[in-house]
Amino acid sequence: MDGSSVELVEEAKAAERVEKTPEELVAKAIAPVKRGFLRPPPLRPCNDVASDSKSTPSTFVKEKKSKRQLKRERRQEQKSALNICSEIAKTGNVNACPYNEKCRFSHDLEAYRAQKPADLEGICPFTSAEGACPYGLACRFSGTHKDGVAAGTLNLQKKNSEINGLNKDVQKLLWKNKIRFPKADAKLKLLGLLGKANSKIKTFEDKEEGDLTVSNGTHATNDNSCGELVIDSVNKVEGSPKMPEEDDVEGFATDEPRPMKKIKSATNEECCTGNADNGASVQEKDLGKSCTQIEPESTTDNIFSESDGSLKLHPREKKLIDFREKLYLAPLTTVGNLPFRRVCKMLGADVTCGEMAMCTNLLQGQASEWALLRRHSAEDLFGVQICGAYPDTVARTVELIDQECEVDFIDINMGCPIDIVVNKGAGSALLTKPMRMKNIIEAASGIVDKPITVKVRTGFLEGRNRVDSLIADIGQWGANVVTIHGRSRQQRYSKLADWEYIYQCARKSPEALQVLGNGDIFSYLDWNKHKSACPELSTCMIARGALVKPWIFTEIKEQRHWDISSGERLNILKDYVQCGLEHWGSDTKGVETTRHFMLEWLSYTYRYVPVGLLDVIPQQLNWRPPSYFGRDDLETLMASDSAADWVCNCLLFWLINNMVNLPNKTLAIDRPYFSLVIILLQIRISEMLLGKVPPGFSFAPKHKSNAYDRAENG
Template identity: 70%
Template structure:
């Protein structure tokens, strides 16, 4: 079997493939005509579609290619001509806010000009009549907030204003019912995170007891010794400091930068509690890039003066701070006291970048998913209080078994993040991503990079699991390099380190999303895992037959994670529970998209901004669903994920439209649900998921 015929598209974690060649459809149709039997087509990873549905490939090009060819020269010539300064761009944004289309939110909610507390100083427009004159026409359908007690929270800006009861708006803004979604970031906590003033007492106590206070802490001790020529009298304390330095692998040069930036005068005090000092922002900018662009120090705890004055102690004698926050004995009994979570036999929707948003998860819950997990969030961004990153942690009440996935490079960063999440959010488990293959993550020491650093993996899992009672799970790949699998040798240790479950994606980092998942190796890992560690498999599940096979072939496997299969057909959960191949009609598929739009408007808003955001994520999802081939059109059932379909038409016009890999046709589907797109609207899928070609290894 040719290698390119077995390779796949975007898997559960992230990123993209390459675009398919322009002659792919015609080549597949030619191969379909030459090869007579479905078995020969399957052997070449070509979808065996019934002959009566085959058709010549369309001669038109996709919207993306056509627009790029037509606009390439003008855009190149206008790059220099239209270049604007940051000040000018800021001025234009302010002017746009003042335009009639940007009505003040407070005025919009109440319909009263006096409701805005800023009055004439408000950044937004207060001209209601001008806004109504320029507002786009209302969309068909009912306001998604009609079922909510009280008026629509978007008031006059709602694109379904005509369906509001008596056209009423909220005369009292406080009467608006809060959204049913939870895990939003408190504004006061966000401001403290911005100012780097959040205290992580529990995480830092655990890190201190484990000797994992971060790369900079031990460097400060070493530099203080060399600069002031002070010899410690306690030899045991010196040996302890050196052993901790070996774990972090810090350099003397970087320590010198941190020491100078701190400007510590009392060296004796610094030697006793250097792990409680933090460099200024300027010092952080001078730090080595290997610190992951400030990943370790972002959101660091600001300690009281009393804790800074505590004397240095050996690990055998716990300090007062350790006793108050978390005694050392808890590290030994922690696995028994941790909350239990059972994945056995449950249908687990994988954390999916971009498309795995809250509305999509709600759709999958309706269709039978048991476990859901939020999109991967970066620890550094969470500790900095970035609202866009915290939005990935939001949860709907229908998600009865819900977890969040985080990604970081260092134990202190992850330990503080899990403590923050445990305090501010309601989650059933926290998943640590140690398998993300994208370069921007790996180059910072996170994701798949951790597979090459088992001691770092140990420190991260131990610190995270000891900090919170919420179960900690881990997602990994088979290894970093192709042909050099290593998770089987670490699987037992992962359980002893404190993880409650581990998901093994059956590909290496170097394979990215290419080639079929190695389920035999996943079985091998499951058999080596201790009884306290649940092992889940991930990769290429696209039918109830795939699910049944993996569960029956390896009884030690707790469950399977479903990723791309849910993107192409979210009703896969229904198929597994009902043990059937659902020959779903185009109308039923459109109803699923309609539910997604309704959930999206509830999540992102029913004003123009929310409508267009819902449209954007709908188009991203449609770039995956076009790869689904209806059951009634296939000679061989079920469809495999790596099958490349020749050009075909469906059983009706809507089914044909849904099979198109053209962005223009995806936009047409969005217009059925969300009305006409704005003038000048264009779309290019982020992950190019309609591609079938070979993904680059690297």
């Protein structure tokens, strides 16, 4: 189809939108924007613009580089004067680095000052705290430092406000497989879940003599009767089983041989690591105890009779959490980072949960994965979400988190639909193996006194829901809360969530098990509707609705539709930037990391249509916004992806290089420039808050925010 044909189709669609009534538009899942704000059909671009446009996108395509070239560039960057040693940047003294000439970073202060990018507008996010800015000269706001560069260590405000950083000593022990998990192994032994893969390790343990030194400096006697084993996190993987079938319901066999191969690094895996750059923000934290410390009470609790295999563990007193009526921000991959959660807390969220972390990566001591467990002091009710395929990895991860982190609950993800997770037997693949679900929940709940929660989908295959048949068992296995996402794994995020099925499961659940619903909540009316339709439902989890408009928590608490202005939305972005700089740092790397994750968030927020522009309120999450004008230029800039219908490609570079308002003109570009224009508009917003993008900057959204347009496998 040529360019003119595409334009004719677009004109017909635009004319059709104008002619249809609001009710007809809603029936077609199109946002009914008031006619006065709709953009007219796009004008055909002039010939000179069209001819020049053919070569423009190539300048924005990211060059594909080999691993060798990337490694060479990293080494050159390390030798660059801009890669200044952090100790020298903090103190301003070239003799402050303990490594001297062996340091791999630059010690040339004069060269660094000559090449350092200009300071950003605003003040340093660490100026109000005690002590010096932890980034010193490297801070992009160094001109606002009160006493210049003063000697000091870490900023006390940041150190006290964020916790759950992995202790370096514990991390080294995880790397060397020298950490014991007495509670987990005792529970696994009781359940008969210690397979043959552990026999070699146990034999090695039997040959050891004397005491074993643990990470906190204490000694523990090697007593195999308590099931104390050395963790085998590097040489053992979760495995890569075949794609699960619906009829495969066999559990985890006790004598099943486990694969013995080295785990590949999962830093770049899309679903597993979330934000790998978080590793730079991890601070050392010592809780005064080790994950290998053996408690006498736990040993007595784990004693069981060999003659009576049915004898269960002594029941533990759980610190139960009442989720009823609380506003729960769902764990969100990539965007649900600590700064975003802080913003949602400011806007009214009650419960927050960290991004999904893979058990195998946590047991390997990966800093990027442990960064997903970070907690801010503002998160008064906080949980972490983990994902694993086998009871032993999940149980040992739960014990490790219980000892090293301060969390209120631990959530086990049994609903993740991503292929890389499902192919390993984790996530929603567990819905096809109820016996393995049972073993995982029983093992995890028998180790810690914190509540164990579970997140599931309705089923694995479309039209074959099975959670209702497991809901009673999930409570008996030891879970305190179950969250049901009203879609199957096969649906991914296409089609609307099945809330009737969620109600059915809630009514079947035992009284002690709290059931939470999840899916398509985008206004306080949606919240009220689901709560009133099923009193057995404890509360509702809010996920993508919070990504598009995080002020949904304020709307629910105040029971109103907030017609938020563009200035108020910009202030929310400013709060996010402030939180991001405090979390990732105020140096150049921290600024660009903040920019990256803000752009990821903006790839969702453009879908919001202001209340004052709609003929029918409230907006539904599956509505596709048409091309429209905002009530001011900033609101227009924050508008939907149909900006491609009015921004001329001759303005692309102008949008980046000029900080002026957009003209309200009806210009158009060809369809191939659609995603390019949106990214440039988002970059322009980021430049308002974080300054100019660096040379060679490129960005592509990691996730597709509008999944309703294509129903994958549904």
